């Protein structure tokens with residue numbers, strides 16, 4: 001999908017302003033229940049880098065994004081950080097990771113793209129590796145600010161992930177409104 005909103009200097013600046021004060025601390029605390037400290041983690045769609053910074057307190061993190069504007073912001077804000085240009089579907093990396101994390105990124109994928117991404121996540125995870133992702137809860141899809149947004153149910157996510165992963169956490173939580181979001185944590189099948 002063309003995601004122009006994330007690709008211009010002005011809109012990236014706007015996103016960073018609107019997202020200030022919002023972070024994935026609660027999600028990362030849940031991840032820490034399952035993924036030991038010092039593990040390697042790939043973050044997909046790091047965006048402003050707020051969660052990347054939190055993840056770095058416990059893990060060896062590679063940040064990534066498909067938007068060059070966000071990558072430019074990330075590398076200039078954190079010159080010693082490790083960041084790569086990466087698409088969430090093809091996940092073209094040569095390395096293997098112990099964990100894969102994303103916060104409100106995979107809802108930009110169509111169902112078939114999410115299924116491909118999950119297959120690729122399984123391939124680039126070490127044995128017993130952990131994924132932790134958040135989604136917007138709901139039905140159907142829409143275009144918001146020119147961006148494709150897909151809504152998910154626990155049932156659908158279970159169906160998509162169970163082929164490769166053992167589901168450890170699949171719960172609703174509130175990002176802005178009660179139960180507007182879903183957290184999924186799952187372990188690569190041995």
Ligand SMILES: C[S@@+](CC[C@H](N)C(=O)[O-])C[C@H]1O[C@@H](n2cnc3c(N)ncnc32)[C@H](O)[C@@H]1O
Pocket residue numbers: 003006019024044045046047048049050051064065066067070086087088089102103104105108
């Ligand atoms: C809603 S923002 C979330 C950013 C960050 N995770 C946060 O919590 O603030 C979505 C992010 O996903 C990135 N993104 C969108 N589609 C992507 C794709 N196909 N591959 C990789 N990143 C993508 C965008 O560039 C943007 O940084």
